[in-house]
Amino acid sequence: MQPPASTPHFRNRSLADRCLAALDDGLRTVFTTARAARPSPAAGLAPAELPQEAVREAGALMRVNHVGEICAQALYQSQALFSHSDALRQHFEKAAQEELDHLAWTAERVAELGTHTSHLAPLWWAGAFAWGSLAGLAGDKWSLGFVVETERQVEAHLASHLDRLPAGDGASRVIVDQMKREEAEHADAAQAAGALPLPAPIRGLMRMAARVMTTVAHHV
Numbered sequence: 001m002q003p004p005a006s007t008p009h010f011r012n013r014s015l016a017d018r019c020l021a022a023l024d025d026g027l028r029t030v031f032t033t034a035r036a037a038r039p040s041p042a043a044g045l046a047p048a049e050l051p052q053e054a055v056r057e058a059g060a061l062m063r064v065n066h067v068g069e070i071c072a073q074a075l076y077q078s079q080a081l082f083s084h085s086d087a088l089r090q091h092f093e094k095a096a097q098e099e100l101d102h103l104a105w106t107a108e109r110v111a112e113l114g115t116h117t118s119h120l121a122p123l124w125w126a127g128a129f130a131w132g133s134l135a136g137l138a139g140d141k142w143s144l145g146f147v148v149e150t151e152r153q154v155e156a157h158l159a160s161h162l163d164r165l166p167a168g169d170g171a172s173r174v175i176v177d178q179m180k181r182e183e184a185e186h187a188d189a190a191q192a193a194g195a196l197p198l199p200a201p202i203r204g205l206m207r208m209a210a211r212v213m214t215t216v217a218h219h220v
Helices: 015-031 052-082 086-112 121-138 140-164 170-192 200-217
Strands: none
Touching: 015 052, 015 121, 052 086, 052 121, 052 140, 052 170, 052 200, 086 140, 086 170, 121 140, 121 200, 140 170, 140 200
């Protein structure tokens, strides 16, 4: 089954019903295989012969990116849940659908590299859902500011992965490059929608949490 992120079934329902729908979306995100609406940017590329060490490193980096997409689903699910505006909820739902493609692309690439997705996926989802819920409860403009900061940090993280991925791993590189461009678009859209800049301590906490996640997910 495809795990629909922050789907339109959130509208016209009570908060309790929307909470149950968010939990259902989360279970699908973590425990089912995502199916992309768009083909992977790596579709049609000939498989590359890489040294085993390069394959391991690429697999670990793509596992981290897959965790990032699990977190993205949780963030948009929770922010849509607590949004005060139907228009903003639809904004989050649209972004989440694009992130769902990223989730599917990274999962597919992890499998192709012969490694596993993170064993701590439920923990990553729960932590990100908590962050997104706090942002949503703070108000729509702060929630949009949280999106801007998150996506800017993710964009920088993906840029670092383009530097670290093996030069011969064209498939992983085109996926990460496409994701990087779309994360920047999400940040720009949130900025244009009226985002407020987050205080420096919050930005620092976000960077710290991301550093823990990326370090642990690289191995587990």
